[in-house]
Amino acid sequence: MKISNKKASRKFPGAHVFLPKKGLENKQPVTGLDFASLYPSIIMAFNLSLEKMVSTLSEADELQRENKVLHNIEFKYNGNPIRAWTIRHENKPDQKGLFPKILERLGRMQNEIKAQLKPIGKEKEYMGKVKSRMDASGSISIVDVIKDVLSSTENMKKRAKMVKILDPFIDLSYDNFIKEYNSACFAYSSLNSK
Template identity: 35%
Template sequence: MNKYYERALKETNATTAEQMREVAKYCIIDALSYQRLMVKRNVINEYREVTSIAFISLFNTHYFAIGMKVRNLLSASVWQEGILTSTISCEQTETEKYPEAYIFPPVKGLENRRPVTGLNFALLYPSLIMTYNFSPDKIILSREHAETLKKSEHGNQAKMKSFYLKVLEELLIRRNALKRRLAPLNDRKEELEKEISLAEAKSEDITDGLKSEYSSVCFNDACLDTKQLALKVYMNTFYDEVGNSRSPFFLQALAGGVTSADFLYLVCLEECFQECDEAYDSGNGILKEEYWSRMVNISIKEIERLHDEVKVFLRNDNGTSYLKMDVLRETIKDISRTDHNEIIKTTVWKPDKDNKKPGERFEYVMVENNLSERVRDKIEYPEVAR
């Protein structure tokens, strides 16, 4: 394309004119593709949701980093308390290090013996900030001050809430309200998808009314989901701002306090699968599909029990309901309902299209069946997928 443009600058004829039309077509397609992606991903709705909260324009939401949106909302919040803050970046930043969150090294490889699941904190860092009242205006930097407050038994009074906690609490209430509205839409969407699949299986015509309702439900579902995800990202960004040394709200001790409270629970339910192992008997008993189906059901039951136990423990430990656990349900799948031919494929690769010799055969994993018609857009090689 650049060569076409350079050639057109030097001379003008029928060939260069045709080439410039091709350049113009490419530019139009490129510009429209960006707009289509914005529409498909509901980016404008996401921006509008943040704009309505952070007291900023749609232009600023699009062109400026999200840290500015956090500072703007915090400044508006403390202004209601009679405190005036500056959003100008600090020129003199703290250089001392604070302990970061500990990341366990991953165990690499493909786990194919058991269903894998776990418990993970929902909105971990915002939840930690709310649970322990982390904020520059409430932080206690000396042990003597902490002992004094402990003796006075000041308690978790509403008036003692920090401005970080108040802002995040309001955002959490907003997000939970959206998720409550989203739940019935998801249920209805699944029902309609089953009706459509059943009609297609029977080779029946899908009525216009069914198509219209499904389209409407999908649209409303996507809009609400985008809004709640925008709030989720926005809430998680408060932790980023806590660790931003150029932020007027940065405090080194505060940033270190948040990161030092990071945890992740991964569980292995090995002892719960003994009955399944005996029934399977290394392939001599029940079918493998039934074996895996039983293990998945056990995993779901046990992980939900553990989820409830951890929830009660956290409530008793810190006296709040901010720290909650999520079950990683998407990692559990009943493989008895999986068509392995849709996942594992074998193809022929030829490094040179003019090479007449047979190519090398290899396996690849389909990671998204409906992403594109092009194979290269939806494959991962086994060593990558692991």
């Protein structure tokens, strides 16, 4: 693939790129990316990666003679038609470009972390109910508070799930319960920040 050294002298309609501000942003330092959202999905589906882009008709013809499947990209730039192609991956790992491979890997990692988060989130939620009830009532009897929380839960399936999670904490002291609760909160926060 040949890469041109020419730089665009005109602007593309419909897009504006803001210049980055140098420095550390402490107020909201993390941003999220949903790897199943529109742009990552398009990048993965159409194999949009620099090393899989073809910009000349002669190179596209040559690749088609080699039985490569190409995706045609056409748009107008300053009134002039622009044409390029990407080499389709046909779901073969050796045909995928760098960007699609990275996005797929990040998507798998995100799903794995979400799967790990789910049970910890429930544990944190149910233990939080017990802690809130203890704080509100001033009681430090774990057994009584857990029984109270369970009896106030009307949904039998949810109550059964709560029993499985809260049962191991019945014999703990207040201090040990709080340590376990803080540990669950820390584990959830750690995984949720990845």
